[in-house]
Amino acid sequence: MKKSFILLFIYVYLFSSFRILNEKSFIVPTGFPEPAYDFSKNILTTEKIELGRALFYDPILSRDNSISCSSCHSVYNSFAHTDHDLSHGIDDLIGTRNAPALINLAWHKSFMWDGAVNHLEVQALAPITHPKEMDESMNHIVFKLSQSDLYTKLFMNAYNDTSITGEKILKALTQFQLIFVSSSSRYDSMTQKQIKFTYQEENGYNLFKKNCNTCHAEPLFSTYTFANNGLGLDTTLNDFGRMQITKERSDSLKFKIPTLRNIEYSPPYMHDGRFKSLFAVLNHYTSGIHQTTNLAPELKSPIILSENEKVDLIAFLLTLSDKKFIFNPDFSYPRELFAK
Amino acid sequence: MVFCVFLLSLYSSHGQNDTVHFEINFTFNKEDLQLNKYYLLNGTDSVEINTLKFYISAISLLHNGETVWKEANSFHLIDAELNKSTKFDLAVKEGVIYDKFRFNLGIDSLTNVSGAMGNDLDPSKNMYWTWQSGYINFKLEGRSNVCLARKNEFKFHLGGYQFPYNCIQQVEFTLPQPDLIHLQIDLAEIISELRFGELDHIMSPSFSAMELSSSIAKKIRLRIP
Known part of the structure; x- marks a missing residue:
């Protein structure tokens, strides 16, 4: 019975330290079909979207901290890369394809020009590890982010936990990209x-x-x-x-x-x-x-x-x-x- | 809510499980395998293994051919470099009678299309292909003087979840005694079948990946005490 009281104390302590995250509903625009993305497995919250936004714009995701997702996916070009037929990445190396616009990604069934990637959550792995794009590894990114006060705070806000994992990074990046909905033309x-x-x-x-x-x-x-x-x-x-x-x-x-x-x-x-x-x-x-x-x-x-x-x-x-x-x-x- | 979880913990602390110990060992010509150590091959050539990592998933127990217990969330990354990854306990429900142990060598197709995963499946474990979605089921890297590649390296990254290159392998053993599942792989058996002069790397889903996966699955043995 004593053991049970100790457990009760631990639960009360844990739950009292939880904050309610601000769930954000994903609005399907009028006339649009149901999205392909399963939101129930990665419920949108303001805090996770904010973390994803920081990661999207931060060159920390590249080997020498020089290239971010936004280097080739600029919001002013609808998250494409204008003026370059083939996108360039780390050390000014030139890739083999044109960076596509990132729009209405929740409806995409596969990613990349050849459909090499089967899920939005794992898409970022391709540019992050590509030797001509960001040339970085996920476990080194986990290490770099763990050293940062900013990310310790942002991960705590998003996940109620300061531990940083590849899964959390990818899901937060996904949340930010899911909100790129264009339906106001x-x-x-x-x-x-x-x-x-x-x-x-x-x-x-x-x-x-x-x-x-x-x-x-x-x-x-x-x-x-x-x-x-x-x-x-x-x-x-x-x-x-x-x-x-x-x-x-x-x-x-x-x-x-x-x-x-x-x-x-x-x-x-x-x-x-x-x-x-x-x-x-x-x-x-x-x-x-x-x-x-x-x-x-x-x-x-x-x-x-x-x-x-x-x-x-x-x-x-x-x-x-x-x-x-x-x-x-x-x-x-x-x-x-x-x-x- | 807190009270419910509390009650649940009281209930579950009274539910009994039989602990079944799982362990897998690696040998080279029946000696304990040491990574980064040169071994003789066929008396004249040499081979060194630097990386040996693979997934065991969907562990289940059977009795008279019927599944009697399945491990929940059954994904284990075995890494020859990390001793603790090679052994774990299975919390089997008390009273379950079984005579067979079954698992998959590799990751199933549904998991492969379900986005970013955590724990042993986290992409930061370097067992996920990045240029094309999918888990690497089995990773074997090393060097041999027979390899013509740069630095005499060989790299076999075996994976592929889609037809016709699905290379997951089902493995099962009849257990002579319950409570201890002790497996063994002798790397010399795998390496001796490889023809490094003709093939020193596999990096994508292919028929070669399927063939080698199937051959490796057959080299997993039950260690009889």
Whole structure:
């Protein structure tokens, strides 16, 4: 019985030291499908999101403390990396792919251009350990963070415990990235009947529905599946995309279909950033398709667009720009944390 | 809430378990294995093992072919460098009668697609592939003069959870006596089957990874006292 009282004392002590974390509900925008991410296993809290935000912007995640996630995923580019066809990382080393925009990640079923990563929580491991990106190891990051007063505090706030583990780091980073929801574009206002498209935008929207909607399906503007969209192989990279993961010839040159949301903010385009402008992209689809046996069936017959239609289609694509997303203070550099 | 947990602890402290001790040992030609030590191979060549880490998961006990007990959250990272990782106790419910012990060598596909995990499954344990999702089920690294690779190194990182490269292995033993499960792997048996001149590394899911995983699983023996 004495043992039981000691146990009771320990429980009371433990529970009294717990604080209630501020649970944050994830709001699915009107018209969006159910997310693919299972929030019940990593319940969003303000404190974990704050920790994830600090980690996302902190170069401590790289070998020499020089590169952070935000180095290649800048909020002003919808978390893509503008002006670089191929993203560069530690020691100015240049990778083999264009950093994709991070938008509406809760709906993605796989990650990376080739779908190499099967879950958002383990995605960060790829850039963290890549010798041309951050070139760091998870156990060394755990060590570095354990030496930091800031992170001791942030982990305590987030997990009621100062112990730092790979799992906690990855789940906090995930929470921050899950809140990157874009659903406040002009297109969204139109679908909610708050505004009307201009004649040009309307015409562009009709052209989009006729030519692009199968792969870039509304409202996420992607099916998040893989397709060969007729880009010829760049022999300086020899990147065969999805085939490198599945080892199936039928997956040769297939890449994950990117969303078109915030496309205005995230040039250059394609997995290797080969097109600098939306005009160049449309010219590829109308006259640059490289015919191969596994070309996406939608592209087997050429897409025909006049020059005026291309302008209208681009006018529609610009309605997918979400300024609230780009300037959302919750997404920006956490100056207040790092200034101390 | 506190009271409920308290009651639960009273209840569970009265529930009885049989402790079944699990242990796995490593040998090289029947001598205790020492990491980073050169051993003779075939009389002329030499081999040194630097890393030996692998997962044992889904431990269960059977009686007459029926599963009678399963370990909850059954994931154990065995590391030849950490003696304490090679032995642990299984809290088997009292009175369970069993004649067979079963486990998986490696991590199941559901766990492989369920995001970031903790404890022995934490990605900071260096048993998770980073460029492509998935656990490394079995890691064997070392050096041999027969290896043509840089610094004569060999590296076998065996994993893969998706068809057709799923390389998890189920292993089971009929137990002559309960309460003690003592396994053994003789590394010389594994190494002697490798052809370093032809294959000195495996780093991704592949048929070679499956073949080697299956061969290693067959080298796990029950140590009869």
